[in-house]
Amino acid sequence: MNRKTNGFKLFPTIFGILLLFPFFWMVSSSLKNGVEAFATPPTLLPKHPTLENYRNVFQILDMPRLFLNSIAVSATVVFLQLSTSAFAGFAFARLNFRGKNAIFMVYLATMMIPFQVIIVPLFIEMRQLGLIDSYLGLGLPMMVSAFGVFLMRQAMLAIPRELEEAAIIDGAGSFRIFIAIALPLCIPSLAALAILSFMSVWNAYLWPLVIIFSPEKMTLPLALSNLHGENLTDWPMVMAATTLAVIPIAIVYLVLQRQITQSFLTAGLKG
Amino acid sequence: MIRPKQGRTALLFIAPSFIPLLMFFVIPMISAGVISFTEWDLLTPPRWVGLANFQELIHDQDFLLSLRNTLLFILGYLPLVLILGLSAALALDRKFRGSNALRAAYFLPVITSWVIVALLWKWILNPNGGLVNSLLAQIGIQGPGWWTSKSWSMASVIIPSAWKDMGYVMLLLLAGLQSIPPEYKEAAAIDGASKRQILLKITLPLLTPALFFVLVISLINNFQVFDQIWVMTQGGPEGSTSVVVQQIVKNSFDYGHMGYASAMSMVLFVIIMLITGIQLRLQKRWVNYE
Numbered sequence: 438m439n440r441k442t443n444g445f446k447l448f449p450t451i452f453g454i455l456l457l458f459p460f461f462w463m464v465s466s467s468l469k470n471g472v473e474a475f476a477t478p479p480t481l482l483p484k485h486p487t488l489e490n491y492r493n494v495f496q497i498l499d500m501p502r503l504f505l506n507s508i509a510v511s512a513t514v515v516f517l518q519l520s521t522s523a524f525a526g527f528a529f530a531r532l533n534f535r536g537k538n539a540i541f542m543v544y545l546a547t548m549m550i551p552f553q554v555i556i557v558p559l560f561i562e563m564r565q566l567g568l569i570d571s572y573l574g575l576g577l578p579m580m581v582s583a584f585g586v587f588l589m590r591q592a593m594l595a596i597p598r599e600l601e602e603a604a605i606i607d608g609a610g611s612f613r614i615f616i617a618i619a620l621p622l623c624i625p626s627l628a629a630l631a632i633l634s635f636m637s638v639w640n641a642y643l644w645p646l647v648i649i650f651s652p653e654k655m656t657l658p659l660a661l662s663n664l665h666g667e668n669l670t671d672w673p674m675v676m677a678a679t680t681l682a683v684i685p686i687a688i689v690y691l692v693l694q695r696q697i698t699q700s701f702l703t704a705g706l707k708g
Numbered sequence: 709m710i711r712p713k714q715g716r717t718a719l720l721f722i723a724p725s726f727i728p729l730l731m732f733f734v735i736p737m738i739s740a741g742v743i744s745f746t747e748w749d750l751l752t753p754p755r756w757v758g759l760a761n762f763q764e765l766i767h768d769q770d771f772l773l774s775l776r777n778t779l780l781f782i783l784g785y786l787p788l789v790l791i792l793g794l795s796a797a798l799a800l801d802r803k804f805r806g807s808n809a810l811r812a813a814y815f816l817p818v819i820t821s822w823v824i825v826a827l828l829w830k831w832i833l834n835p836n837g838g839l840v841n842s843l844l845a846q847i848g849i850q851g852p853g854w855w856t857s858k859s860w861s862m863a864s865v866i867i868p869s870a871w872k873d874m875g876y877v878m879l880l881l882l883a884g885l886q887s888i889p890p891e892y893k894e895a896a897a898i899d900g901a902s903k904r905q906i907l908l909k910i911t912l913p914l915l916t917p918a919l920f921f922v923l924v925i926s927l928i929n930n931f932q933v934f935d936q937i938w939v940m941t942q943g944g945p946e947g948s949t950s951v952v953v954q955q956i957v958k959n960s961f962d963y964g965h966m967g968y969a970s971a972m973s974m975v976l977f978v979i980i981m982l983i984t985g986i987q988l989r990l991q992k993r994w995v996n997y998e
Contacts, residue, residue, distance in 0.1 A: 446804050446805070446806070448799060449796070449799040449800060449807075449810050450806065450810065452795075452796070452799070453810045453813045453814060456813065456814060456817070456871070456874075457813050457816065459828055459829065459832060459871070460816070460828075462828075462832060462839055463828050463831075466831065474837065475836070475837030476837075476842075477837070477842045477845055477846070478842065478843075478845075478846050479839055479842045479843065520724070521724045521725035521728070522725065524720075524721045524722070524724055524725065525721060525722050525724070525725040525726070527721055528717075528718045528721035528722045529722075532714045532717060532718045532721065533714050533718075534714055534715045534717075534718035534719075535715060537718075540722065540726065543726075543729070543734065544725075544729065547729055547733040547734060547737075549980075549981070549984055550733055550737050550977075551928075551932050551976070551977065551980055552932075553932045553934065553953045553956065553973070553976065554737070554740060554973045554974075554976055554977045554980075555733065555736035555737050555739075555740055555973070556956065556957075556960075556973070557740060557743065557956065557960045557966055557969050557970050557973060558735075558736035558737075558739035558740045558743060558970070559732065559736045560960070560961070561739070561743075561750065561966065562731070562732075562735070562736060562739075564750070577728065577731075577732060578728075578732040580728050580732075581725045581728040581729050581732070581733075583729065583733070586725055610717075611714060611717045611721075612717075615721075636819060639821070640821035640822065640823075642821070642822060642823055642934075642935045642938075642939075643934055643935060643953070643957075646938075647957070647961060657821075658821050658822075658823035658824070659823075661823050661824065661827065662823045662826075662827070662938075662939050664827075665827065665830070672831045672834065672837075675827055675831065676827075676828070676831060679824045679827050679828060682821075682824055683820060683824060686819060686820065687816070690812075690816065690819055691812075694812050694815075697815075697819065698811070698812075698815055698879055701815075701818070701876065701879060702879055702880070702883055705876070705879070705880050705883075705925065
């Protein structure tokens with residue numbers, strides 16, 4: 438019996454170590470000098486650890502600036518997605534108006550539109566608005582999430598009617614009910630949506646690639662992808678850059694692991 | 709309690725999302741359809757060409773190759789990610805010491821961006837001095853050219869993709885496994901069923917709705933595959949990893965063929981809608997939520 442449970446644990450553990458090994462290799466490579474990084478047989482840990490690659494990254498890329506860009510764009514988009522979704526979700530869940538179902542169907546339908554399909558007309562639209570190579574052009578198409586509206590509607594539908602009616606008797610208007618009752622009760626859903634939208638904006642690649650050209654406006658993934666050339670790539674330096682980019686996300690993940698996996702699950706099952 | 713019409717208030721609540729939704733989703737979607745019937749280089753006014761773009765698509769070797777490559781990618785990626793994700797979910801379904809930590813570890817690649825995953829694996833699969841080929845050299849095997857080789861490039865982009873997505877598949881399947889009432893397995897065990905029988909006769913059949921769901925999501929997502937392939941191979945060598953979205957990007961932003969690229973987008977859209985349609989039809993038969 439005992440032996441069996443041990444064997445059961447061994448396989449997933451070895452598998453987990455293998456699965457995480459690429460991350461270990463990334464950090465290890467980033468600390469090796471150019472000769473050792475390409476050495477055969479490969480060394481597991483750097484024999485002569487060096488921070489030279491990190492120095493090179495900071496010389497080639499304006500890392501603080503890139504981080505700030507990514508943080509600013511992500512934070513703004515998350516804020517906009519949360520507020521637009523909460524407002525609309527409240528209207529669909531708690532307000533009574535003509536055409537409600539038809540309008541909600543439009544939201545549901547847009548959930549099925551793949552971004553890759555509308556990228557060409559979206560680019561043309563941004564060009565006509567004069568928003569190419571600008572943060573407005575980058576962020577505007579991401580400011581609304583139909584999935585977010587759907588999620589917030591679900592959350593707000595679950596609010597007991599008695600709470601709302603008590604507030605109405607106290608003379609509260611819709612806006613007051615939204616702020617004082619609906620929003621506080623929907624914090625778990627708002628948090629899940631915040632995590633999901635942050636991840637998708639922080640990691641976004643195709644749209645930034647299409648719309649942003651100036652190096653000083655680039656987000657982290659875009660600048661990283663420009664680091665490697667066709668033939669001569671300084672891999673230890675690239676690994677130093679990716680390590681720097683992974684660390685903050687890994688820390689956030691360690692702290693919020695349960696919430697993050699839970700929100701991915703929500704997105705998977707409802708989206 | 710009959711509530712009064714709240715049209716004006718509703719308008720205020722809905723407008724902040726509805727106007728952007730129209731501007732950045734609905735109008736572009738309709739435009740994509742309209743532009744696909746035109747020839748438009750953005751410099752001169754668009755010219756109506758009817759179905760010409762679509763007729764050209766059927767004979768466009770580059771586009772057909774990209775469709776074939778996308779299918780090939782999915783054919784390699786799907787079994788790999790499903791088997792890995794399913795094994796992980798089955799292994800971690802029961803609680804044991806360290807099972808939560810392992811779940812967290814398996815999920816870490818999921819939250820890493822495609823660009824980082826692609827760069828990392830490009831280095832690991834580097835033909836000269838990359839980890840895999842160096843290890844192969846140790847046991848006397850001359851490793852392949854991976855992403856520099858026409859015959860290995862597809863495998864080189866499939867492996868990192870499955871590595872990154874495996875944790876997500878595991879997460880969804882774990883939720884599916886946990887929704888199976890434990891009584892079924894207990895009853896079977898009392899009747900003397902072996903672990904293997906329980907797995908094959910009870911767990912897997914009851915997991916098919918979740919597996920089907922994962923399959924459909926993966927299909928929809930991976931017909932749109934682009935990021936990791938673009939970073940690793942830019943579609944090369946010799947177009948051996950060029951995919952549909954890359955053809956759209958190339959034709960629109962490199963060649964300025966907006967109409968032609970939109971026609972490709974519409975083909976992609978129809979494929980994805982077909983998969984969604986099949987899912988909606990079969991979902992009623994396969995899946996029972998709650």
